[in-house]
Amino acid sequence: MKNIRKNGIILASITLLVLFLVLKDDFESIAGLLGNMNPLWIALAIFIEVLQLLFESLAFHQILKSYQENYSFKNTLNLNLISKFFNGITPFSSGGQPMQVYYLNKDGFRITKATNAIMQNFILYQSALITIGLFSLAMNHHYNYFAQSPILKRLVTIGFLINTFVMIFLFVVSFSNRFNQFFIKHGIDIFAKFKIVKDKEKTKKKWLERCNDFNKGAMFIKTHKRLCVQGYFYNILGLISYYLIPFFVAKSLSISVDLLIIPTIVATSYVAIIGAFVPIPGASGGIEFGFLQFFGNFITGSILSATLLIWRAITYYIPMVIGAIVVNIRKDV
Numbered sequence: 001m002k003n004i005r006k007n008g009i010i011l012a013s014i015t016l017l018v019l020f021l022v023l024k025d026d027f028e029s030i031a032g033l034l035g036n037m038n039p040l041w042i043a044l045a046i047f048i049e050v051l052q053l054l055f056e057s058l059a060f061h062q063i064l065k066s067y068q069e070n071y072s073f074k075n076t077l078n079l080n081l082i083s084k085f086f087n088g089i090t091p092f093s094s095g096g097q098p099m100q101v102y103y104l105n106k107d108g109f110r111i112t113k114a115t116n117a118i119m120q121n122f123i124l125y126q127s128a129l130i131t132i133g134l135f136s137l138a139m140n141h142h143y144n145y146f147a148q149s150p151i152l153k154r155l156v157t158i159g160f161l162i163n164t165f166v167m168i169f170l171f172v173v174s175f176s177n178r179f180n181q182f183f184i185k186h187g188i189d190i191f192a193k194f195k196i197v198k199d200k201e202k203t204k205k206k207w208l209e210r211c212n213d214f215n216k217g218a219m220f221i222k223t224h225k226r227l228c229v230q231g232y233f234y235n236i237l238g239l240i241s242y243y244l245i246p247f248f249v250a251k252s253l254s255i256s257v258d259l260l261i262i263p264t265i266v267a268t269s270y271v272a273i274i275g276a277f278v279p280i281p282g283a284s285g286g287i288e289f290g291f292l293q294f295f296g297n298f299i300t301g302s303i304l305s306a307t308l309l310i311w312r313a314i315t316y317y318i319p320m321v322i323g324a325i326v327v328n329i330r331k332d333v
Helices: 002-023 027-035 039-067 074-089 096-106 112-145 151-176 179-191 200-223 225-253 261-275 286-295 301-329
Strands: none
Touching: 002 027, 002 151, 002 179, 002 200, 039 074, 039 112, 039 225, 039 301, 074 096, 074 301, 096 112, 112 151, 112 200, 112 225, 112 261, 151 200, 151 261, 151 286, 179 200, 200 225, 225 261, 225 301, 261 286, 286 301
């Protein structure tokens, strides 16, 4: 709870600073745009965000049901919302998955099964993320949407490569016991020489047991191919939904805005990759900077600032607040 309060204070401070920087030069114009939004386009943007949450939850629910057949979709949706809250208030969005393990354990899952289910879902999510990342890189390479942002383009490429490396590493750790044994044995020997590891044999045993659990979890993907393909496509649909929201938000502010669907998907995927580098709850500051830089190629002035504020509210603050409400409703917190 101390960390939650501390991170909450950091998040609130940065949010206020970002709001000040975004609003200070053109407050009246931005306020006018926010006060005259087209409600139908905003409703559609919110509906798309709900779709994203549903697709994410459907992907995870496929896996959880294979472990506990009577596990309800409502519980999975609540679990997803809870992770939105804990991801939103922790650096690098690191708090969501440990809390999912905690709540799944409360719902009758053994820790090992809960961890495996979350790892399997993460692998499917990373696969979808890399697929859309490849699409975005290909589209930008062909159309050169962001000619004015060469440094950010390089950061995006680095971020994409890091995500790809994480994906490959997860597959290797999950499916190759031989690699795990070699890596753990020699890695811990090196750490022991530098006095980082004290009890060499105990540490090796612990990490081998963990990797064996991952390996058992990976067998799920081999034996449930159809289910995993469904989960992969649900994640694709969830990410596309998330990446499309700025398009509808911009339309709610101006029918003449020069923004199309494919550039919107590419720009939002780039913003998300930039945000992964920011070690602050919600990637606050970095996300907003990336959004202004990438979408500034299609939208300018007060419309750009207003689009950023509405998009952040719909995709980050509102889901986080709803997640906090769900956390407080749960009786076993």
